[in-house]
Amino acid sequence: MHSVERVVVLALDGVYPFELGIPSRIFGAADGRYEVVTCTVDGRPVRTNADFSVAVDHGPEALSTADTVVITAIAPARLVMEPSDELTAALALIRPGTRLVSICTGAFVLAAAGLLDGHRATTHWQVVDEFRRLFPRVSLDPDVLFVDDGSILTSAGAASGIDVCLHILRKDHGSELANKVARRCVVPPLREGGQAQYIEQPVPEPSGTSTAATRAWALARLGDPLTLTDLAGHARMSLRTFARRFNDEVGMSPGRWLIQQRVSRARHLLESSDLSVDQIAGEVGFATGTSLRQHLHAAIGVTPQAYRRTFQATR
Structure with a gap:
């Protein structure tokens, strides 16, 4: 109850x-x-x-x-x-x-x-x-x-x-x-980026390209050690062009976005699975459990163990 x-x-x-x-x-x-x-x-x-x-x-x-x-x-x-x-x-x-x-x-x-x-x-x-x-x-x-x-x-x-x-x-x-x-409610559970992507600004010249497909590709491979070079290569853009276009579309850098997505996936696994912290770190692309702990604490101010205890209790 x-x-x-x-x-x-x-x-x-x-x-x-x-x-x-x-x-x-x-x-x-x-x-x-x-x-x-x-x-x-x-x-x-x-x-x-x-x-x-x-x-x-x-x-x-x-x-x-x-x-x-x-x-x-x-x-x-x-x-x-x-x-x-x-x-x-x-x-x-x-x-x-x-x-x-x-x-x-x-x-x-x-x-x-x-x-x-x-x-x-x-x-x-x-x-x-x-x-x-x-x-x-x-x-x-x-x-x-x-x-x-x-x-x-x-x-x-x-x-x-x-x-x-x-x-x-x-x-x-x-x-x-x-x-x-x-x-x-037919809405995204977690929107990417911030207000920067909605602020009025000059419309860029049409290029026929977007980073959306690369973002979807990366989300399916969060456990891999993805780099900016990997992302730009998938998008078939230069590093500089990809980074600029990504920031324009999402409102943050590719690296920050990857960390945000990995932390979000880690939170879901902490809530819904019995995997160890090290196992979850591997699943979401953090090199070690220590790295996961650092990023989770930076994002929400708690340790993986404390987060898991809280949401296991709510379930």
């Missing part, structure tokens, strides 16, 4: 309907592990940034019952610079230790309330300069899809709300459930 976590979504005036629905859609597909409720600061309907309003069944008192609170995106014209008295009172109902999550411009709400001071965070790339000007005490990383800073998680624009919710699922219950939910 699994305990049910209560996720409370706070809808503010000017909310984007798409982002508002993400927590309910993702957590609601997680086999009853979460209960999702939506509230407003006064219990009354709020206008969306579309041509309709949203009526809710809960007022701010729901925030006091939350294990996780999600602040969803609001239209830039209604960004919160200083929280209203009503919003301040509503946020004050959140219990200490509650996990806080923002989607897109929802980070402005958390920052305006002082909840992001001293923390790493992200938001939509289009409002990065304004965010930095308003909230200099926040360590903003504009290049990622989401930031997990312990009990506070922030995500970039729109669909990155899906990424952060799936990350929370994976963190709470392991990759098997997260992957199952991703399949149900």
